[in-house]
Amino acid sequence: MTDISPLDQARILSEALPHMQQYDEETIVIKYGGHAMGDEETAKNFARDIVLLEQTAINPVVVHGGGPQIATMLKRLGIVSEFAAGLRITDAATIEIVEMVLAGSINKQLVGYINEAGGKAVGLCGKDGNMVKASKTTRTIMDPDSHIEKAVDLGFVGDPEKVDLTLLNQLIGYELIPVLAPLATSHDGQTLNINADTFAGAVAGALKAKRLLLLTDVPGVLDKSKKLIPELSIKDARKLIADGTISGGMIPKVETCIYALEQGVQGVVIIDGKMQHAVLLELFTNQGTGTLIHK
């Protein structure tokens, strides 16, 4: 803020006040995607914004991804990884690395950045305190030659079934900032890899969060000519998935938005997390930046 006069700084703060007041004591779930994390400075800026939310009486809950970071580690170890329907096919060797990267390095790095910025973050995954129980994911994909739907075995990949809020509510009550890695336990005790968007949607839905922000590396949902779509109804979003405009990693993101809205989350947006202060711009100004998905 060095090039902004003190008077302008005061004006900016006073204009932000009504926005801040509408989120007073509300829970906001922020999903920080692996692509949005970028370099250390970007992640540290994100952490500072999260601490600012906590200090303005908002209850932030962070869910992080780490797809690119998992890919880098798997490559280093010579493990080949493939995706089907936007989800990583996760065999026994892969789930070990997924857990190591998500619940280990990324989770602890983000916790460190938030704490360095003055917050009190607690890093957990869905396995802790039996927070998230999941069942093995079953998906079918269209065979491009025969056009017949066939079942794919995704291995240790799960869909959240039940979120137990006991632990999360206690952390929030003590003004701690939960930072969650998207892993869960199956009913038979197996560790399952959950797409981070899906995990964030399940947590936001269970918490009946006021807002769910999905931070990625594109400005939002783009149309066929790569132009940003500022607002999208559930009906139109489904059409764009069906006609292939929305593909790959954007599919679980948009499906998460739809699920969260149906669960009673009041506002759901997909924004560019690499943009400086993306979270603050979205919450505390009139200037919506990404794609707002609505009913």
Ligand SMILES: Nc1ncnc2c1ncn2[C@@H]1O[C@H](COP(=O)(O)OP(=O)(O)O)[C@@H](O)[C@H]1O
């Ligand atoms: N219609 C679309 N609009 C924007 N991005 C899309 C679209 N269809 C597919 N994508 C892809 O989805 C990606 C975002 O998903 P993903 O890579 O899983 O991000 P993250 O790591 O943030 O979860 C974009 O980088 C883009 O390549």
Ligand SMILES: CC(=O)N[C@@H](CCC(=O)OP(=O)(O)O)C(=O)O
């Ligand atoms: C099942 C599945 O695909 N899990 C994801 C979990 C991480 C994730 O979703 O990270 P991003 O948000 O950065 O994409 C994976 O293994 O990559």
